[in-house]
Amino acid sequence: MNKYFSYEVIKQCKYTGARLGVLHTPHGDIHTPVFMPVGTQATVKTMTMKEMELLGAEILLGNTYHLHLRPGEDIIEKAGGLHGFTNWQKPLLTDSGGFQVFSLAKQKDISEEGVYFTSHLDGSRLFMSPEKSMQIQQKLGADIAMAFDICTPYPCEEKQAEEQMHTTHRWLKRCMEAHTREDQALFGIVQGGFSRDLRIQSAKYVTGFDLPGFGIGGLSVGEPKPVMYDMLDAIMPIMPEHKPRYLMGVGTPDCFLEAVMRGVDMFDCVLPTRVGRNGTALVPEGRLVVRNAKYAEDLRPIQEGCECFTCRNHSRAYIRHLIKAGEITGARLVSIHNLHYLLSFMKKIREAISQDALLDLREEFYAVFDMGAAFNRGEDAK
Numbered sequence: 001m002n003k004y005f006s007y008e009v010i011k012q013c014k015y016t017g018a019r020l021g022v023l024h025t026p027h028g029d030i031h032t033p034v035f036m037p038v039g040t041q042a043t044v045k046t047m048t049m050k051e052m053e054l055l056g057a058e059i060l061l062g063n064t065y066h067l068h069l070r071p072g073e074d075i076i077e078k079a080g081g082l083h084g085f086t087n088w089q090k091p092l093l094t095d096s097g098g099f100q101v102f103s104l105a106k107q108k109d110i111s112e113e114g115v116y117f118t119s120h121l122d123g124s125r126l127f128m129s130p131e132k133s134m135q136i137q138q139k140l141g142a143d144i145a146m147a148f149d150i151c152t153p154y155p156c157e158e159k160q161a162e163e164q165m166h167t168t169h170r171w172l173k174r175c176m177e178a179h180t181r182e183d184q185a186l187f188g189i190v191q192g193g194f195s196r197d198l199r200i201q202s203a204k205y206v207t208g209f210d211l212p213g214f215g216i217g218g219l220s221v222g223e224p225k226p227v228m229y230d231m232l233d234a235i236m237p238i239m240p241e242h243k244p245r246y247l248m249g250v251g252t253p254d255c256f257l258e259a260v261m262r263g264v265d266m267f268d269c270v271l272p273t274r275v276g277r278n279g280t281a282l283v284p285e286g287r288l289v290v291r292n293a294k295y296a297e298d299l300r301p302i303q304e305g306c307e308c309f310t311c312r313n314h315s316r317a318y319i320r321h322l323i324k325a326g327e328i329t330g331a332r333l334v335s336i337h338n339l340h341y342l343l344s345f346m347k348k349i350r351e352a353i354s355q356d357a358l359l360d361l362r363e364e365f366y367a368v369f370d371m372g373a374a375f376n377r378g379e380d381a382k
Contacts, residue, residue: 004025007243016260017236018261019353028091033256033346033353036057036267038273045273045274076139077140081139094142094145096133096148097136101128129174130171130178141181144185145186147188149171150171151217152193187213188206188215190202192231203238244265247264250269251268253369257362273335277335285373286373290319297317309333
């Protein structure tokens with residue numbers, strides 16, 4: 001840790017491995033476990049920064065790949081970094097761009113030096129390397145930057161997972177050499193595919209560096225949830241207790257509970273706004289597809305008893321009408337509810353940990369949660 005960053009565990013649940021903590025950053029404290037809404041293009045889709053603040057978000061994400069393409073990191077740096085550009089004065093995290101880059105690259109385009117890929121905007125040929133990712137992220141100026149890694153797909157042969165893991169490890173060292181901003185924390189990322197042995201090996205290697213925190217990547221990419229939990233079980237005994245642990249790309253409440261009980265501190269996902277734009281709401285039972293015809297005359301709120309702006313002011317019938325009419329307000333209203341739902345659920349988790357009652361919350365949750373209505377990993381939840 002340096003003078004800009006520190007992490008303290010406030011309490012550990014006596015019945016599970018769940019941790020209550022605070023990550024101190026230059027732009028404020030982050031209370032963990034935390035859900036981090038994703039603002040891919042320097043905005044959480046359809047939302048204003050003031051609305052995100054009112055919803056209780058303590059940290060947002062930006063996407064290095066997308067912001068590099070437009071408007072460009074030089075413009076953002078000139079505006080005072082992402083904080084000045086967006087007028088969001090709380091903590092920010094930027095991903096490395098790797099997930100998007102690799103989805104646009106062919107296998108032959110990946111080398112030790114970096115990755116050549118085709119822009120999704122204009123088809124131009126582009127290149128990303130550990131050094132390039134660090135250069136962009138330092139100009140973006142988020143509080144937390146992620147190392148450039150290879151996100152191994154699912155399914156994946158163990159040989160490929162091992163090769164990509166070692167490349168990720170070598171790239172981490174290059175990221176550390178290229179990263180020079182003291183007021184920006186660099187997180188390393190554990191990879192290793194879906195092999196317990198490789199995951200353990202990667203966790204030992206990555207956490208061997210004295211970095212401010214660590215990401216757990218390459219999960220939530222299409223594998224069954226029990227497989228993800230097994231990978232977490234394999235590495236958690238290795239993860240340093242005094243550093244935050246960030247499970248990347250995970251954003252469903254059942255996964256929050258299971259991962260927090262295993263000691264995970266941070267989560268992110270585009271789920272609440274992505275499905276919200278399609279007229280799907282997150283509810284205790286799993287999901288409610290408000291655009292469906294059966295809600296055309298339903299004057300109830302999306303979720304009875306919910307305190308979000310949407311549920312306090314509008315009915316399912318009205319929201320369905322807006323969505324069917326193509327009105328962006330419909331997508332906004334469902335997104336507001338979904339973000340409120342996940343942020344509030346994570347707050348409940350923190351409160352339960354403080355009272356050693358997380359197992360009670362888990363039992364209460366699964367009493368109404370319909371696994372059949374849960375989001376499928378790697379499909380609509382990513």
